[in-house]
Amino acid sequence: MPRSSPGLWKRARRWLYWLHRWTGIALCVLFAIWFVSGVVMMYVPFPSFRAAERVASASPLDWRQVRIGPREALERLGADVFPGELRLEMTGTEPVYRASLSGARRALSASSGEEIGPIDAGRAAAIARQFTGAPALRTELVEHDQWVVTRTYARMAPFWRVRVDDGRASDIYVTKRTGEIVQNTDAAERFWNWLGAVPHWIYFEALRIYQAPWVQTVIWTSGIGTISAVLGLWIGILRLRLRRRYKSGSASPYRGWMKWHHVTGLAGGIFVITWTFSGWLSMSPFGGFGSGDAPAIAKRYEGETHPRFAAPDLAVLAASARGAVELRFAHIDGRPTVLAVDQDGAVSAIDGISAKPARPAKRDLEALARKAVPQGRLVDTDLLREHDLYWYTTGDARKAARPVPVLRMTFDDPDESWLYIDPETGELLAQSSKGRRTYRWLFSALHSFDLPFFLAFRPLRDGLMILLSITGLIVSVSGIVVGWRYLVRSVR
Known part of the structure; x- marks a missing residue:
């Protein structure tokens, strides 16, 4: 030495x-x-108002009031491209189309055909009352606060923050622009988050x-x-x-x-x-680790779209979507498709043209998947009936639901893409690349211990x-x- x-x-x-x-x-x-x-x-996770909660608390669509179809709704909104999201739901006692166009949230009454513009405090209180079943105590306009502070909320601001008399000091956040509920919190949730997510994420x-x-x-x-x-x-x-x-x-x-x-x-x-x-x-x-060719794969899976949707017979659509609380309008391989969601979150597919129930064949979904991932060969198709290491749920409301059964299609493209497809509706639920699967181990497993064995025995x-x-x-x-x-x- x-x-x-x-x-x-x-x-x-x-x-x-x-x-x-x-x-x-x-x-x-x-x-x-x-x-x-x-x-x-x-x-106690950070407050969120995700699709599952929105659907669980929604009222069934009142088809007696629905006079405007999806094609006419998009025409009246002046859409020059198909929206990133288009759905029909009840807002208060009124059926409303909600669309995401060029990053902006728009809303149109399915009853009158009028675009829903800025709403006043009284209407916001009525929407909150219909949602919670409790009277409003006070309503105030906010650009942001501790619970609506991210960039996603900034694009929807300002909000009517409605405090309701439900015994839990709940605040319901209703967008002034469209009357959409985007967040809700209660006193206990807010208290524990000041001891949890806020300091943990330095989320002040x-x-x-x-x-x-x-x-x-x-x-x-x-x-x-x-x-x-x-x-x-x-x-x-x-x-x-x-x-x-x-x-x-x-x-x-x-x-x-x-x-x-x-x-x-x-x-x-x-x-x-x-x-x-x-x-x-x-x-x-x-x-990050990259998500592979995810946006392009999703676009190819969606297929060619047009600024307008089909014009299904509303009476036939109402019969096919009986009991639904929400309709989502999308394209699968260029074909207009309506996804009807009931209060339990179950989704069924309806042909957007005939308005009749539809169920895709497995071979057609495999052909569509091959078209979506042209850089690779379809190696395997598995029907997952139980959650595994990569397709699982933790019960966290902030994370997307991962239903089973689901089709997992594996490709040998450079990103080693996996597609998760709903066998009942043909909807592309998620994608996975080798980068995302590496991240799953380096973050989720190390930080949350969310392995199947531990998730099965939570204590x-x-x-x-x-x-x-x-x-x-x-x-x-x-x-x-x-x-x-x-x-x-x-x-x-």
Whole structure:
């Protein structure tokens, strides 16, 4: 060994300790908050109003009032392309078409054919009352608040925030532009989120409304936190003596809080590193893992579309969609298709031209899938009757439902694409690429432990996560105490 090596290693260790000490002092409080808030989030997710909740609380379509068909609705809206989304639902006591055109939300009455323009506070209160069954206490106009703060909501602002007298202090958010309900929260949800998702994601309104600064804040704090955790585990191993013990007889040279920090850091160090690293990875610091050719595949699966939809006989459509609370209008292989959704979330397909029930044949879906993924060969088609490692549900309302049975079609294209198709309706439910499947392991598995075995035995998963979070919390709290004492000594 060169003579300079011991000196270099000594200086390197000094820098190692220095970096861990100061990154720990800077971030230990945040680490403690992350571990506590992560446990809260296991039981109370961030408020959301997704399709499943919208459908579950919706009233059946009142076909007696539906006088405008989808073709005429798009004509009256002046659509020059087919909308990214077009659906028919009840809003209050009125059937309404809702369309997403050029990123803007538009709405048109299916009864009168009039576009629904800015709504006043009284109508917003009536919509909230119809939705909750409770009278409105107060209505105020907001551009954003803690619960409607992301870019998605910014495109729909402003909102009427309606507080209803339902015994839970619920707030219903109704867009002023179209009268659409886009969010709802209650007092308990808001309270627990101040202890859960808000601090965990650093989701404070004053920062979150600015996308780029918020992203950089999370990336840098979690990134530096990961480095600090790695350095801490390295130091912990360097200071551990299992054979030639210290004079005290202990494998650790420390006492008191520092010993707690050392021992729990060794016990839970790997978890702290992987948990912080996966959180950092969730922000796609280098652009993410990519979703392959997903947008083009979806477009080819949809097929050629026109600005207008078909003009089905409304009486026949009403009979075929009996009991539906929502109709979604789409194209599958260029064919107009109506997806009727009932209150339980079950979806059935209706031919958009004849308005009769339709069920695609498996061979036709395989042919369409081949057309959607021309760069590869269809290797396999599986009918999944149970959830597996990649197609599963966690019960989180913020995530899309993944129904079974589902057809999984596997291709050997450069992105190793998988298509998930509803065998009953032919709808393309989701896509997966090798990049997304890698992300599934590096983020979801490491951060949420959402493996089938754990999801099947939720108490085991929760117990393990809580135990590891307590270990991480002890590491953090002991680090706070040690860091504070160091700062006090330095000042003195």
